Amino acid sequence: MNRIKIIFSLLLLLSASSCKEFLDVKPLESISDTETITDQNSALTALRGVYSALASGDYYGTSFQSIGYLTGDNIQWTGSQSQVQEFINKKVNADNSTIASVWIAIYRTINRANNVLAKVPAVTDPTLTTALKNQYLGEAYTIRALAYFDLARTFGGVPIITSPTTKPTDNSGIKRSSQADTYAQALKDLDAAEPLLPTTVDRYRVTQKTVFALKSRYYLYQKDYAKAEDYATRLISDATNYKLLKPYGAFFQSDARGTAESVFEIFYNGTTEVNSHRGQWQPQTNGGTRQWAPNDALVALLNNPAIGGNRSVLVAKDNQNRWYGNLYYRNPASDPSYIFRIAEAYLIRAEARAQQDKLTDALTDLNAVRDRAGLTALTTATAATKDAILLAVENERRVEFALEPHRWFDIVRTGRAPAVFNLTDQNRSVLPIPVQQLLTDKALEQNPGY
Structure with missing residues (x-):
């Protein structure tokens, strides 16, 4: 399947299902890409599309999460699909359907975030106040940061795309960045998000507290232990809002x-x-x-x-x-x-x-x-x-x-x-780049050993 066409066709559909508990807005149907974000209401709808992509079955709904535990040593596979057993055996092949769907789902999330980041700043609707505009941008930056962080720890270096896809050829020919640069993109987005977000507590929606959490994880992975401790402490110190529940x-x-x-x-x-x-x-x-x-x-x-x-x-x-x-x-x-x-x-x-x-x-x-x-x-x-x-x-x-x-x-x-x-x-400490992507875009190179 054509990587760019898949991403393009999936990512421009921003009117996803309703999640009123964290984004109270009615879905807007049949919005063209050129007019998706024109006012406060459509900006919020587009942002809801970013959350919907994050929650999708191929990202945090199931497939991406399954990589984290199936490839560990806690879980067994009782079914018959050999591609799942590849994770258990830690010998994942490039034609594995799970990694193919995860790749597409994460880039779908990135593209929706890119759409918000590119278009919201230009909206002049007076109901989209500066505070709201900053919040929407901060949320999009944070979710894009999580997406690049997840790509880096799963696949190593990947193509870094920070502009929205508007036609199938937009992202063709972009070479993979290094794993270090992919992680750096995640930090850059978190740094951009932190001052834009409210300091309130919201367990379903990104706030500054979410950035603290993701930065603590990021710095642990980077072995910057002083900063990992610092950001973890910012959460733990807020004992009014965050605590270990018993049992x-x-x-x-x-x-x-x-x-x-x-x-x-x-x-x-x-x-x-x-x-x-x-x-x-x-x-x-x-x-x-x-x-x-x-x-x-x-x-x-x-x-x-x-x-x-x-x-x-x-x-x-x-x-x-x-x-x-x-x-x-x-x-x-x-x-x-x-x-x-x-x-x-x-x-x-x-x-x-x-x-x-x-x-x-x-x-x-x-x-x-x-x-x-x-x-x-x-x-x-x-x-x-x-x-x-x-x-x-x-x-x-x-x-x-x-x-x-x-x-x-x-x-x-x-x-x-x-x-x-x-x-x-x-x-094998990183997974292979899905073979469909390699066949579609000759600028992509496979990870060593695959």
Whole structure:
């Protein structure tokens, strides 16, 4: 399939389904690209299209997230599609349909953000005040930053496109930037967004707090531990709005959503917006397929009172005595997708502090997460060295985010993939550029080893 034509045809449709909980605006239908953003109402509609792309099934709705946990060591595949088993085996081929759909979905998100960033500044509608205009731009910058960050950690360097696509040939011939430059684009967008956004708390919509969260993650990946600690602290210090809920299941069980645990999550209403995760995890008796299931190793960790604590609620047994994942369970499928929880800020700060030899402070943060899970505190006697604390953080992240898309990226970013995953081919620490893109655009080059 033609990469540019696919992106062009998908990305110019900005009137996506309604998400009134975070963007209260009625969809505008049949808007041509040249007139999509002409006033405050159409600007908000276009921005809602950016969020809809982020929430789509091929991005944070399911497919991109699946890369983060299927390629780790917590999940088994119970179905028959060999392309999914490629992630489990850590031998993903360039013709894998999941990476093809993820690539398109992320660039769709980028293009919609580009459209907002290019057109909103020129709107003269008096109802689109300077404050609103800045907010819309800040939201688009932040989501584009997340998109480039996700591309960088998944594929390495990618083409950096910052202008909207208006015709199929617009993005043809753009060579891949380096991974470092792709990460740098994400930071550039976050820096641009931070002063534009409100300081309020909104768990479904980007604010300045969302930027703090993504910057803390970004700097951890870049091994800038002082800044990772700084931005994580900005969230943790806001204890009025962000806190670790007890017990662990309180942030998702009993149809909970938008709790104090959440910094940024995606809202799905189960009708016009559906989170397809549920169908993959739930067993047949609950209307799912259970094609993704916790493996024996993860089940043992979660059910070990000294390791999983009360996080054992993440798994359950069906009527055939088989374990299944229970983070996504709602019917209709309205489970949130969690992009950033406050638990991540604690564990980012714990890791960053340990890397700076602030071992006592690191243990304090690590133990906050352990305490919420009903575990006893680690001490300098049980975790006496920097390396011991870093390993404890790694292990804690494995169970804390067991069914969220962190494990693969965590182990790769710390250089521990050979030891943990027995990944002897370092070329496999990033995934291949989808073959469809290579066939369409000769300016693209494949990652080494594929």
